Amino acid sequence: MFSYRHAFHAGSHADILKHLTLIHLVEYLQEKPVALTIVDTHAGAGIYSLIDGFASVSKEADGGIYRLMQYAANNPINPGLQNYLSIIQAENLTKDLSVYPGSPFILARLLRAQDRLKLFELHPKEIDILRHNISELKQAKQIDVYAVDSFSRLKGLLPPPSRRGLVLIDPSYEDKQDYHSLGKAIEEALQRFATGCYAIWYPVLSRRESADLPERMKKIATAYKRSWLQVELRVENAPKERRLQASGMFIINPPWTLEKQLTESLPILVKALGQDHGAQYLLNSFEA
Ligand code: SAM
Numbered sequence: 100m101f102s103y104r105h106a107f108h109a110g111s112h113a114d115i116l117k118h119l120t121l122i123h124l125v126e127y128l129q130e131k132p133v134a135l136t137i138v139d140t141h142a143g144a145g146i147y148s149l150i151d152g153f154a155s156v157s158k159e160a161d162g163g164i165y166r167l168m169q170y171a172a173n174n175p176i177n178p179g180l181q182n183y184l185s186i187i188q189a190e191n192l193t194k195d196l197s198v199y200p201g202s203p204f205i206l207a208r209l210l211r212a213q214d215r216l217k218l219f220e221l222h223p224k225e226i227d228i229l230r231h232n233i234s235e236l237k238q239a240k241q242i243d244v245y246a247v248d249s250f251s252r253l254k255g256l257l258p259p260p261s262r263r264g265l266v267l268i269d270p271s272y273e274d275k276q277d278y279h280s281l282g283k284a285i286e287e288a289l290q291r292f293a294t295g296c297y298a299i300w301y302p303v304l305s306r307r308e309s310a311d312l313p314e315r316m317k318k319i320a321t322a323y324k325r326s327w328l329q330v331e332l333r334v335e336n337a338p339k340e341r342r343l344q345a346s347g348m349f350i351i352n353p354p355w356t357l358e359k360q361l362t363e364s365l366p367i368l369v370k371a372l373g374q375d376h377g378a379q380y381l382l383n384s385f386e387a
Contacts, residue, residue, distance in 0.1 A: 101222050103271035105143035106153035110160030110199035112372045113346035115167060116332045117269065117300045118205055119183045119364060120348045120357070124265055124296055125209045126182075127354035134213040136259030137206050140249035140284075141269040142218040144225045145203040145232035149196055159342070162334065162372065164199060170371035177363040202267055203229065207238045216242045217256055219249030250280040258292035269300040278308040282315055289323045289351070296352045303331055303345035316349045317385070328353040328384040330361055332368055336377020344377075358384055 108114065128135050147153075149160050164187060170176070171184060186208065190200045200208075203218050210216055218233070220226045226246045233242050245252065249268075258264065266288065270277040285297060301312045313329050320327040333345035350357065365380040372378070 107157040109147035110164035134261040138266045142220040144228040250284045254287040264295040299349045331381040335374035
């Protein structure tokens with residue numbers, strides 16, 4: 100259960116899609132001054148070195164953030180991607196990236212004084228690193244860190260006091276049970292807080308649970324009369340490769356601006372990160 104360490108995947112193409120989408124969501128929800136509560140149900144360590152440790156072994160950032168930065172240095176990119184890159188760059192002292200911020204750091208840096216961030220992490224090593232990393236931030240007092248199973252505890256935080264909330268659900272799916280727990284947690288969350296914005300990351304894999312995930316999410320969203328948006332980014336289609344080639348985000352109650360923003364960013368990501376002719380994106384939405 101505890102073999103997954105996000106450091107192996109820090110700065111990958113999947114992180115880019117997830118964090119780009121996440122930034123769009125937070126910035127939209129902050130357009131009104133009312134306090135925003137953000138829950139990150141699967142936090143990881145918070146921030147990762149790209150030059151030593153796990154990330155330097157896997158080198159996933161080479162096909163992700165480094166590749167995008169190189170593209171952006173030689174080609175025009177849209178404001179959404181520029182904003183994403185400047186947030187990643189802001190964690191680094193030099194232009195050459197040495198660290199990549201995970202969702203807790205990206206979210207922490209975006210907090211306004213009235214906002215709160217709730218982080219869940221179960222891994223015995225990751226939780227210690229996360230707690231240490233968060234304690235160093237000036238936003239630390241606005242952040243709670245919980246070392247418990249988020250799937251069962253999420254509902255207890257909903258609805259947030261201001262009834263304005265964003266929930267990122269980013270499991271590792273190393274255990275098949277995650278697919279089942281996700282569906283249950285989303286249903287419980289929608290029962291308590293139907294108007295919340297929910298962002299679910301998923302790997303695009305041939306295994307049945309993964310292939311079925313978007314359809315299951317659509318069914319749940321439809322049952323609760325919620326709008327949804329599905330976005331996927333594939334960077335290659337080499338059948339024998341073992342690394343992750345595509346990932347997606349499923350958003351329940353997406354802001355009306357998200358589709359347009361992703362429509363601008365996705366063709367650029369396909370060009371920047373595409374490894375072969377299989378590179379492509381998918382963007383579907385439904386308005387309830
Ligand atoms: N959201 C992070 C980011 O974008 O930087 C990456 C998170 S990583 C994909 C998933 C994390 O969830 C792992 O660190 C894992 O230990 C943790 N985890 C797994 N099951 C969990 C659970 N039931 N509750 C809380 N954390 C869990």
